[in-house]
Amino acid sequence: MTEEFASYYNRRILKPPTWREVNIGGYLYLGGLAGASSVFAAGGQLTGRPALARVGKVAALAGITLSLVALVEDLGRPARFVNMLRTFKPTSPMNMGSWLLAAYAPLAGVSALCDLTGKLPLVGRAACYGAAVIGPAITTYTAVLVSDTAVPAWHEGHREMPFLFAGSATATAAGAALIATPRSENAPARRAAVLGAALELAAGRLMRRRIGMIAESYERGRAGSLLRAAEALALAGTAGALVAGRSRALALLSGAAFMAGSACLRLGVFSAGVASTEDPRYTVVPQRNRLSAASQDRDRQYA
Amino acid sequence: MTAARSIPVATRLPQVQEETGYPEHPPRMGFFTDTSVCIGCKACEVACKEWNLLPSDAPFELTGMSFDNTEQLSGSTWRHVAFIEQRKPVKAPDGAGDQGQGSGDQGSGDLRWLMASDVCKHCTDAACLDVCPTGSLFRTEFGTVVVQQDICNGCGYCVSACPYGVIDKREEDGRVFKCTLCYDRQVDGLTPACAKACPTESIQYGPVDELLQRAAARLQELRQDGVADARLYGHDPADGVRGNGAFFLLLDEPEVYGLPPAPKVTTRDLPSMWRHAAVAALTLACGIAAAFATARR
Numbered sequence: 289m290t291e292e293f294a295s296y297y298n299r300r301i302l303k304p305p306t307w308r309e310v311n312i313g314g315y316l317y318l319g320g321l322a323g324a325s326s327v328f329a330a331g332g333q334l335t336g337r338p339a340l341a342r343v344g345k346v347a348a349l350a351g352i353t354l355s356l357v358a359l360v361e362d363l364g365r366p367a368r369f370v371n372m373l374r375t376f377k378p379t380s381p382m383n384m385g386s387w388l389l390a391a392y393a394p395l396a397g398v399s400a401l402c403d404l405t406g407k408l409p410l411v412g413r414a415a416c417y418g419a420a421v422i423g424p425a426i427t428t429y430t431a432v433l434v435s436d437t438a439v440p441a442w443h444e445g446h447r448e449m450p451f452l453f454a455g456s457a458t459a460t461a462a463g464a465a466l467i468a469t470p471r472s473e474n475a476p477a478r479r480a481a482v483l484g485a486a487l488e489l490a491a492g493r494l495m496r497r498r499i500g501m502i503a504e505s506y507e508r509g510r511a512g513s514l515l516r517a518a519e520a521l522a523l524a525g526t527a528g529a530l531v532a533g534r535s536r537a538l539a540l541l542s543g544a545a546f547m548a549g550s551a552c553l554r555l556g557v558f559s560a561g562v563a564s565t566e567d568p569r570y571t572v573v574p575q576r577n578r579l580s581a582a583s584q585d586r587d588r589q590y591a
Numbered sequence: 592m593t594a595a596r597s598i599p600v601a602t603r604l605p606q607v608q609e610e611t612g613y614p615e616h617p618p619r620m621g622f623f624t625d626t627s628v629c630i631g632c633k634a635c636e637v638a639c640k641e642w643n644l645l646p647s648d649a650p651f652e653l654t655g656m657s658f659d660n661t662e663q664l665s666g667s668t669w670r671h672v673a674f675i676e677q678r679k680p681v682k683a684p685d686g687a688g689d690q691g692q693g694s695g696d697q698g699s700g701d702l703r704w705l706m707a708s709d710v711c712k713h714c715t716d717a718a719c720l721d722v723c724p725t726g727s728l729f730r731t732e733f734g735t736v737v738v739q740q741d742i743c744n745g746c747g748y749c750v751s752a753c754p755y756g757v758i759d760k761r762e763e764d765g766r767v768f769k770c771t772l773c774y775d776r777q778v779d780g781l782t783p784a785c786a787k788a789c790p791t792e793s794i795q796y797g798p799v800d801e802l803l804q805r806a807a808a809r810l811q812e813l814r815q816d817g818v819a820d821a822r823l824y825g826h827d828p829a830d831g832v833r834g835n836g837a838f839f840l841l842l843d844e845p846e847v848y849g850l851p852p853a854p855k856v857t858t859r860d861l862p863s864m865w866r867h868a869a870v871a872a873l874t875l876a877c878g879i880a881a882a883f884a885t886a887r888r
Contacts, residue, residue, distance in 0.1 A: 377723075578853050
């Protein structure tokens with residue numbers, strides 16, 4: 289497709305995100321790992337699978353701690369991180385996310401520490417269920433975070449992005465469980481991994497179909513390579529998970545493939561967003577199309 | 592001028608201070624930048640840098656983009672003059688001689704040189720303000736949008752949210768900066784530095800409702816003189832940002848000047864985004880629950 293469009297010396301109109309890929313791409317990934325792991329932990333606790341519960345709790349704490357470090361490290365003024373909590377502002381997904389994290393991180397911490405030390409078991413169990421209630425929101429609010437921008441590849445995909453992130457989070461948390469849980473307890477993780485991968489693949493495909501020419505930014509360059517790798521790894525992980533009940537080694541490989549695939553997906557989505565701000569065509573052409581559709585509507589009204 | 596020939600232009604922009612919650616406030620103030628009389632002197636850029644003590648955008652490079660070596664608005668450049676050279680037949684208005692848009696030939700030429708001073712639009716629906724997680728960005732009593740530098744923690748969310756690519760981070764400082772419409776001068780009843788320095792009144796400052804009338808009259812005048820390309824930009828309260836506190840008269844499509852043709856405030860879709868995220872979160876919880884429910888020991 290080569291739509292004609294005018295520009296100012298072919299310069300970008302938008303400013304590319306100031307966020308660093310390793311920090312914010314990593315944050316999207318680690319937040320997903322943590323949030324979904326808390327749900328696995330609660331499931332393990334509830335159904336008498338203590339090893340699976342412990343893996344979920346530890347993965348949740350590790351994920352959320354590292355993601356907070358990445359988030360603060362990315363600020364221009366890290367010492368002012370707490371300014372995020374000086375207001376309560378529903379129009380700012382980053383503000384709402386800060387409140388979610390402020391509620392979730394202590395629960396994930398208490399849940400994991402009680403499990404590992406064996407102290408205050410009742411408190412630990414309660415914290416585990418609390419973290420599992422907030423966990424799913426931790427995995428999908430990040431989709432709102434990136435979509436609530438002028439970045440064409442992120443904003444136009446705002447309907448599918450939460451499902452893409454939910455699928456990716458499920459697959460990576462299940463991947464962590466497959467790696468670290470004995471075979472006797474990993475059956476739920478195997479099933480959930482396949483579900484997560486299927487959701488991730490379906491949401492990604494649907495998004496690229498619905499956003500028109502902007503889909504190019506997901507298919508070309510670095511983003512394209514990362515997302516193709518993510519799809520291949522998710523498929524490989526799925527193949528492994530379907531037969532991993534028989535072999536610990538297969539479960540390990542399959543889990544690693546899910547985790548790597550999910551990481552590639554987040555970095556690929558981040559990369560596509562940046563690419564879509566760098567080229568003015570992704571700003572001008574969709575807006576022109578919107579204008580001409582609106583004027584056709586008006587013409588029909590007055591005809 | 593007959594009523595039938597007049598071009599419809601809205602006479603009011605939303606009184607955004609009332610929506611913000613100011614019980615009493617001065618009129619909404621803004622800029623009307625009439626690019627048809629811009630001569631590209633860059634006095635606005637210089638006056639802005641001087642008054643606001645803005646650092647230089649190092650390193651300085653010759654871009655080859657006509658006379659534009661400023662390149663773009665940034666954290667330390669709050670006025671930017673664009674220069675566009677076009678091969679386009681230009682006819683001066685009948686009996687008016689060469690009006691300065693032509694190549695210098697008597698009456699007509701085929702080179703057109705467009706100049707336009709760009710600035711923060713101080714949107715009615717400002718995405719930067721909406722997404723700011725700390726409340727650092729705020730709406731002033733003049734209806735403008737300003738960063739409180741002692742609050743900003745440099746998260747950069749506003750940079751990605753601005754549909755015009757205006758606000759940006761100063762890497763060496765870590766915080767974001769943009770045009771304040773010379774808030775410090777406004778509170779003392781002074782004209783912002785760029786408008787004060789503009790020698791042709793291409794940049795006009797005042798209450799936005801008054802500027803809208805002036806813009807409509809100027810558009811009418813140019814159209815009657817046969818300048819069919821003339822159009823207003825950012826003046827329409829029905830557009831995707833409910834109009835700008837800083838609007839423009841342009842002589843070509845907005846994208847020719849590096850402006851988005853139909854920008855939309857991203858937060859207009861936010862309720863839909865939260866709904867989709869809630870359904871996706873439920874899907875995740877139910878999916879994992881189903882995996883547990885159906886898994887055998």
